[in-house]
Amino acid sequence: MSRFYVPTGSVKGKTISISGDEAHHILDVMRLKPLEKVVVFDGTGKEYTGFIKDAKRKSLTVEITGTREVPAVVNIAVTLIQAIPKKDKMDRIVEKATELGVNSVMPVVTGRTIVDWDEPKRSSAAERWRRIAREAAKQCGRTDIPQIGDVRPFADIVSTFGTYDLAMVAALSDGTMELKKALAGFRGKTIAIAIGPEGDFTPDEIRDALSAGARPVSLGPRVLKSDTAGPAVLAILDYELSR
Numbered sequence: 001m002s003r004f005y006v007p008t009g010s011v012k013g014k015t016i017s018i019s020g021d022e023a024h025h026i027l028d029v030m031r032l033k034p035l036e037k038v039v040v041f042d043g044t045g046k047e048y049t050g051f052i053k054d055a056k057r058k059s060l061t062v063e064i065t066g067t068r069e070v071p072a073v074v075n076i077a078v079t080l081i082q083a084i085p086k087k088d089k090m091d092r093i094v095e096k097a098t099e100l101g102v103n104s105v106m107p108v109v110t111g112r113t114i115v116d117w118d119e120p121k122r123s124s125a126a127e128r129w130r131r132i133a134r135e136a137a138k139q140c141g142r143t144d145i146p147q148i149g150d151v152r153p154f155a156d157i158v159s160t161f162g163t164y165d166l167a168m169v170a171a172l173s174d175g176t177m178e179l180k181k182a183l184a185g186f187r188g189k190t191i192a193i194a195i196g197p198e199g200d201f202t203p204d205e206i207r208d209a210l211s212a213g214a215r216p217v218s219l220g221p222r223v224l225k226s227d228t229a230g231p232a233v234l235a236i237l238d239y240e241l242s243r
Contacts, residue, residue: 001049002030003039003141005134011064016040016048019059027055038062043137043145045069070143076241077103077190079164081157082230083197084125086114089227094129094148098136100234104147105129108154112199122151154194154205161192161212168217169194169209170229171201176218179233183240191237193217195230 004026010017018026018040026032034055040048040062049066080097084090084107097105107126109115117125130148137145161167165188168179194201194209201209210216219229 001037001039002026002032003041003138005138005145006040006042008042008044011040011042011046011048014064015053016050016062016064017059018062023059026052026060027057041137041143043134043143045143047143075189078234078237078241079104079106079190079192080230080234081106081108081154081192081194083108083110083113083154083195083201083226084115084151085197085226090125090129091132093227093230094132095136096231097234098133098142098146099140100231100238101142102146102234104149105133106149106157107151108157108194109151110154110197110205111202113197117151126150154201155208157194158205158208158212158214161209161214164188164190164192166190167192167194167209167212167214169201169206169214170196170219170233171206171216172223173200173203173206173216176216179217179219179236180240182215182217183237186241191241193230193233193237195226195233197226 004022006016006018006022032052034052037051046067046069048064050062050064052060053063054061080102082093082105090107094105126148133146133148166186168182170193206216219233224232
């Protein structure tokens, strides 16, 4: 059965109003017709089953026949703090992070980040990543959508480390601990993991992160690319925290 997303507020009583790009996808791409069954979610944890009742050129209405609340796979909120890699690699990171259950992604610029975007470029990129997160949530069966933050300097994010039950920064420098050791005995509800750019975080950035309460962790004996490290860590956390 086809699955679609609508913004919060589109569900009213026993009907769901769909317009814009999603209506175009349903009517023109999928070519669904009235009375065909669909599944719809609005990012609040609920999933609705129903059928297309009325279809116009650019909008349609779904009659709800069933509602269910889908429990979270894990009850720990994981935030990925990701230095933006070059080209379009961040698109894939957001997509895979969504599939792996991340709660939020914070794209950051660090001292060694290669990309150099002005504010309009940063804003348009963040909106694109939010669309990618919505599409990935549709595909993988999530009923919630991870929050994708605006692009910010890493220095601004460091001050938030103390708000997490566990904050970690992946580093190639000496003095790191194994990720498994950092997670040993964890009983909290919130985790943040910071992944650096090509070339790693600068020594000053690592020092500031540790001063703010983050633990320095190693991702193993091999040096992972920036766009590999984030999804790899999230897969490990998904496994470790779901048991």
